[in-house]
Amino acid sequence: MAATETGAGQQPAPKRRDRSHYLYLAVIVAVALGITVGFLAPGVAKDLKPIGTGFVNLIKMLISPIIFCTIVLGIGSVRKAAKVGAVGGLALGYFMVMSTVALGIGLLVGNLIHPGTDLDIDAHKGEGAKQAAGGDEGTADFLLGIIPKTLVSAFTEGSVLQTLFVALLVGFALQAMGRAGEPVLRGIGHIQRLVFRILAMVMWVAPVGAFGAIAAVVGETGGKALAALATIMIAFYITCVLFVFVVLGAILKLCTGMNIFRLLGYLGREFLLILSTSSSETALPRLIAKMEHLGVSRPVVGITVPTGYSFNLDGTAIYLTMASLFIANALGDPLSVGEQVALLGFMIIASKGAAGVTGAGLATLAGGLQSHRPELVDGVGLIVGIDRFMSEARALTNFAGNAVATVLVGTWTKEIDKERVAEVFAGRLPFDEQTLLDDGHGHGPDPEPAPAGTAPSLTK
Numbered sequence: 298m299a300a301t302e303t304g305a306g307q308q309p310a311p312k313r314r315d316r317s318h319y320l321y322l323a324v325i326v327a328v329a330l331g332i333t334v335g336f337l338a339p340g341v342a343k344d345l346k347p348i349g350t351g352f353v354n355l356i357k358m359l360i361s362p363i364i365f366c367t368i369v370l371g372i373g374s375v376r377k378a379a380k381v382g383a384v385g386g387l388a389l390g391y392f393m394v395m396s397t398v399a400l401g402i403g404l405l406v407g408n409l410i411h412p413g414t415d416l417d418i419d420a421h422k423g424e425g426a427k428q429a430a431g432g433d434e435g436t437a438d439f440l441l442g443i444i445p446k447t448l449v450s451a452f453t454e455g456s457v458l459q460t461l462f463v464a465l466l467v468g469f470a471l472q473a474m475g476r477a478g479e480p481v482l483r484g485i486g487h488i489q490r491l492v493f494r495i496l497a498m499v500m501w502v503a504p505v506g507a508f509g510a511i512a513a514v515v516g517e518t519g520g521k522a523l524a525a526l527a528t529i530m531i532a533f534y535i536t537c538v539l540f541v542f543v544v545l546g547a548i549l550k551l552c553t554g555m556n557i558f559r560l561l562g563y564l565g566r567e568f569l570l571i572l573s574t575s576s577s578e579t580a581l582p583r584l585i586a587k588m589e590h591l592g593v594s595r596p597v598v599g600i601t602v603p604t605g606y607s608f609n610l611d612g613t614a615i616y617l618t619m620a621s622l623f624i625a626n627a628l629g630d631p632l633s634v635g636e637q638v639a640l641l642g643f644m645i646i647a648s649k650g651a652a653g654v655t656g657a658g659l660a661t662l663a664g665g666l667q668s669h670r671p672e673l674v675d676g677v678g679l680i681v682g683i684d685r686f687m688s689e690a691r692a693l694t695n696f697a698g699n700a701v702a703t704v705l706v707g708t709w710t711k712e713i714d715k716e717r718v719a720e721v722f723a724g725r726l727p728f729d730e731q732t733l734l735d736d737g738h739g740h741g742p743d744p745e746p747a748p749a750g751t752a753p754s755l756t757k
Contacts, residue, residue: 327504328511328683332523335515342516345509349678352506353663355499357674359492360664361452361460366489367607368461370482372468388601388706392608393645395698399540399611400641403618406536408637412529412619413627413679458668461643496660503681510678526683529623533687536615537694545611545701553708557701559722563591564700572689577696581606584700590728592717593707601706605699612694613661616687617644620662624676632670640669659684 335342443458445451451459471478514522546557561568564587567580581602588598621640625632632640643665659677666673707713720726 323504324507327508331508331511332515334508334512335522339516342512344513345516346513346678348509349506349511349513349681350509350675352499352502352509352681353675353678355502355506356660356663356677357667359496359499360660360667362488362492363496363660364460364664365452365464365467366485366492368464369468369471369485370489370607372465372472384597384600384706384710384712385604387709388604388702389608391702391705392605395609395611395702396614397641397645398544399614399698400618400644402536402540402544403615404622404637404641406532406615407619407622410528410532411626412532412623413525413625414631458643461668503684506678507681510681514679525623525627526679529619530683530686533616533619534690536619537612537690540611540615541694541697545698549701549704552705555704555718560700560704561697563587563722564696567696568693571692571696577606577692577699580696584696584703587728588700588703588707590726591704591721592714593703594712597707597710597712598703601703602699605702606695609698609702610691610695611698612691614644615694616691617662617665620680621665621673624666624673624679625670627679628673628676630670630673636669640665643668 331342331345334345443462445454445459445463448463451463471481474481511522541561542557549555549557549560564584567583567587570580570583571577585598585602588602589595618637618641622632622637644661659680662680663674663677666677704713717726721728
C-alpha cells in the first residue's frame with residue numbers, strides 16, 4: 298500500500314508538468330523570434346539554417362536505436378499478449394487495422410489539401426541529398442540493400458530499413474527463445490530507456506532548432522511559410538477531431554451502442570492532464586483505473602490499455618503521413634502514389650512505440666523519410682517549429698483511440714458490465730479519486746496474475 302501511495306503521490310507529477318510547460322513556452326518564444334528575424338532581416342535569417350539542420354541531425358542520430366528497441370520490444374509484447382488468447386488477438390488485430398486506417402486518412406487529407414505546395418524551398422543541398430546520391434537502383438539492388446554487411450553495421454551506416462530488418466530478426470529470435478530470451482529483452486528495455494532519456498535531453502534544444510529553422514524558412518519565403526504551417530496545423534487538428542468523433546464514434550456506436558461524447562466526457566480530467574503535458578503516457582494509470590471502474594473486466598483492461606499505448610497510435614499515424622506529404626511538397630519534390638503506399642507500409646511498423654515520449658514522433662517521421670526519400674530528411678526542420686503545437690492533438694487522439702478500443706474489446710469478449718456502464722455514465726457511481734490505484738475500482742473476481750504482470754512490460 299505504501300508503494301501505491303508513493304506512486305499516486307503528487308510530488309513527481311508537478312515537476313514533470315512544469316518542465317514540459319517550460320519547454321512548450323520556450324518553443325513558442327523561439328518560433329516568434331524566428332518569424333520576427335525572418336521578416337526584419339531575411340538575409341541574416343537564411344544564414345541561420347544550419348541551426349535547424351543541426352537539431353535535425355541530432356534527431357537522425359537517434360533514429361536507428363529508437364526503431365530497433367521499439368520493434369524488438371514490440372514483438373516481445375505481441376508474444377506475451379498472444380498468451381492470453383482471444384483478448385490479445387482481438388486487441389492486436391483491431392490496433393493494426395485502425396493504425397492503417399488512420400495512416401490512410403492522413404494520406405487522403407494530405408492529397409486533398411496539398412500542404413506546403415506553394416513554398417518550393419530549395420533544401421536539396423543538405424546532408425539528405427548527399428545520402429540520396431546514387432539512389433537510382435533497381436528492385437533487386439533495393440532488396441539486397443536491406444541486408445546489412447554485418448549485424449551491427451545497420452546502426453553505424455544509418456540505414457533505417459537495415460535497422461528494421463535486424464530488429465525483426467532479433468525480435469523473432471528472442472520470441473523463439475522463450476523464457477531464455479527474457480533477460481535480453483529486459484536489457485534492450487534498459488537501452489530503450491537510455492535512448493529515450495537522450496532523446497528527452499535533445500528535445501530541450503528544440504527551441505534553438507525551431508528558431509533557426511523558422512527564421513530560415515520565413516527569410517526565404519516570407520509570409521508563405523506561415524500560411525503553409527498554419528494550413529497543415531489546422532488541417533491536422535480538424536482531421537483528428539473528425540477521426541475521433543466520426544470514425545471512432547461510429548465504430549463505438551455500431552459495436553456497443555455507446556455514445557462517444559459520454560465516454561470522452563467521463564475521461565475529461567484525463568484529457569486535461571494530457572493537454573498540460575503533451576503526452577498520453579501521463580494518463581495511463583488513470584485510464585486503467587477508470588476503465589475498470591466503468592465496468593470493463595480487469596484482464597481486458599490490463600491487456601488492452603498497455604498494448605494500445607504501443608500499437609494503437611491513431612493520432613501519431615495521421616501526423617506522420619500528413620507531415621511527410623507537407624515536407625515533400627514544401628521541398629518541391631512530391632511523393633508519388635507508389636512512394637506514399639510504401640511509406641504507409643513502413644509507418645505501420647515503425648510508428649509502434651512512439652507514444653508517450655516527446656520527440657519520438659519526430660524521430661519516426663525522420664526515419665520514414667530517410668528510408669524512402671533521404672533527400673527529404675532535411676525538411677524535418679520545417680516541422681520542428683509546429684511539432685509541439687501538434688503534439689497535443691496527437692496525444693489526445695491516441696488516448697481517445699485507446700479508450701474506445703478498451704470498450705470495444707470488452708464488448709467483443711463479453712467482459713464488460715453494461716449495467717454498470719449505464720450507472721457510471723448517469724453519475725450514480727462516481728469515480729473515487731482517493732483510491733485511484735486501489736482495488737476498489739475493479740469488479741468481479743480478480744484475474745490470474747499474468748495479465749497484471751504483462752502490463753508493465755507492454756508499456757516500455
